[in-house]
Amino acid sequence: MRILGWITFALGLWLIFAGFSVARGAPGVxxxxxxxxIVIAALSYGAMRQSSAVLSWGVAIAGLLLLLSPAAINHFAxxxxxxxxxxxxxxxLILGAANALF
Numbered sequence: 001m002r003i004l005g006w007i008t009f010a011l012g013l014w015l016i017f018a019g020f021s022v023a024r025g026a027p028g029v030x031x032x033x034x035x036x037x038i039v040i041a042a043l044s045y046g047a048m049r050q051s052s053a054v055l056s057w058g059v060a061i062a063g064l065l066l067l068l069s070p071a072a073i074n075h076f077a078x079x080x081x082x083x084x085x086x087x088x089x090x091x092x093l094i095l096g097a098a099n100a101l102f
Contacts (some may be wrong), residue, residue: 005048012041058102063092
């Protein structure tokens with residue numbers, strides 16, 4: 001579905017913006033958010049253009065990585081970024097899987 005792709009694309013752009021604003025002061029967190037934001041936005045855009053289930057599963061996997069990133073990277077310095085990553089990760093994981101299955 002195209003609308004799910006647009007939503008995940010917008011969430012990827014939000015992650016890029018949040019990397020510069022919310023995660024300021026923690027370079028590891030900032031880098032992870034920006035890179036995952038670019039990956040999510042690019043895969044979402046590709047999935048919208050080609051209607052590919054493989055790209056949609058890639059979006060879901062990127063959402064899972066975003067969901068697990070607070071456990072792998074020290075998010076204690078920026079609790080707002082931790083909450084943002086968990087919420088956005090869950091949403092992207094669900095929407096990416098739904099887009100792949102639909």
